[in-house]
Amino acid sequence: MVSLPEVTVHDLAEAGVHFGHKTSRWNAKMAPYIYGIHQENHIHIIDLRKTLPLLKTALKAIYDVAFQGGRVLFVGTKFQAADIIANEAVRCGQYYVNNRWLGGTLTNWGTISSSIKTLRQYEKTLNDQESTLTKKELGSVDKKREKLEKSLGGIRDMGAVPDILFIIDTNKEHIAVKEARKLGIPIVAVLDTNSDPSNITYPIPGNDDSRKSIELYYKLAANAILTGIESDLAKSGVTIDDIKGGEFIKEKLEKQDNIQNNIIETRKKRIKIHKESGGENENENK
Structure with a gap:
């Protein structure tokens, strides 16, 4: 029996999952998931009795992928979701896009x-440290690195398209939806009242703007992934704590910090060498 993360209608309500958009912005295809209208604010109220079983079905699908050793990609580039997406993906050893979706991320x-x-x-x-590039040239390289890191940092270790x-x-x-559909990759998606549920494999009717709601969705998903990984490891007599202490999740968590620290330390050493040798002017690039 699979032990998925526990969640109740009360939990969903506490996180504000039931608050939809203004009635003027709705998508009629979401009608089956709408409970009613908030008369004062003129917003649709999502029926959490419909949301809960669909959420559990989606979590089971995510669990199954993790259990089978597959890749899960979290996608959310809106500002209130970006840090949550990254943190939860790293926590469960998976992948994320939280800045800008590059066209062809999946299809190319x-x-x-x-x-x-x-x-x-x-x-x-x-x-x-033995590079012959000047500070100006290194600065140009670093800017290019930062640009790529923003778009690709969360998928740099993915190795292939996600499952x-x-x-x-x-x-x-x-x-992202279009590319996944083209490749036949299953999609779990939170659908607010202005969304189109068509062709979404595992729809979750819910508020897609509130940070509290977003935190709940992705915390549950990350926990489902960790449970799936743990269940898979149990077949070999290994625990998730063993892996966390090794080169799996902990390595992912520390990797970016190590890269940044190495770059900073290398810069400091170069600056020191330039100063001691009367090298290029520190104000050259200002």
Whole structure:
């Protein structure tokens, strides 16, 4: 018997999952999931009795992918979701896009992989203490690295297209939806009252704007993933704590900090060498 994260209608209500958009903005295809209208605010109220079983079905699908060793990609580029998406993906050892969805992220994975290789090369250059590049040239490389890191940092270790997507706000992430559908990749998605549930594999009717709601969705998803991984490991007599202490989740959590720290330390050493040797002017790039 699978032990998925516990969640109740009360939990959903506490997180404000039932608050939809203004009635003037609704998508009629969401009618089956709407309980009524808040007369004072003129917003649709989502029926949490419909949301709960659909949420549990979605969590089971995510669990199954993790249990089978698959890849889960969290997608959410709206500002109130970005940090939540990244934190929860890292916590469960999965992947995320939280800045801007690059066209072809799924359908042109070969090009994306080449860009990831370029990102790694930039990092190698910046960490090379024997590099002959000037400060100005290194600054240019670092700017290019930062740009790629924003778009690709969350998928740099994914290795291949994901086995399932978990999207917040399908209107904003319509390109991701289109690419996943084209490749036949299952989609879990939170659908507010202005969304189109058509062709979403695992729809979750709910508020897609509130941070509290978003935190709940992705915390539950991350917990389902960790449970799936733990169930898979149990077959080999290994626990999730063993892996956390090794090179799986802990490594993912520390990797970005290590890269940044190495770059900063290398810069400091170069600046010191330049000063001691009467090198290029510190104000050159100001």
